[in-house]
Amino acid sequence: MSSEEPTRLAWFKSSHSGNEGGECLEAAVTPGAIHIRDSKAPARARLSFPAVEWSAFVRYATRS
Template sequence: MSTDPHADQSGELAWFKSSYSGTSGGDCVEVATTPATVHVRDSKRPLVASLTFSAEQWSAFAAYAGLA
């Protein structure tokens, strides 16, 4: 069992998407976080590889993109 608060009970990452994405599907990006990393994937292709960033890399991206 995982002790990571960002993982579900099976130890898998807990993926989420923005509430702005709505419920009609479409092109969405899903994100899963751990204390040290941020994982990003295409919601239409969840079994294809995801991108993984360190917390520092994600913070720099968010600041550059005006998200932080």
């Protein structure tokens, strides 16, 4: 993703993240994509995933 975003992303942390300054990720959702960044270094590199791939990852990660 370029440093100049065409639209401003609405970043959020998981409801499981506390405010103790731990290591957290933030996510932003856009049509068709999920964007991930480090909450401690928001200006650094970000990852973007197609929504279909992110959904597959979440299903895999939450399997018991």
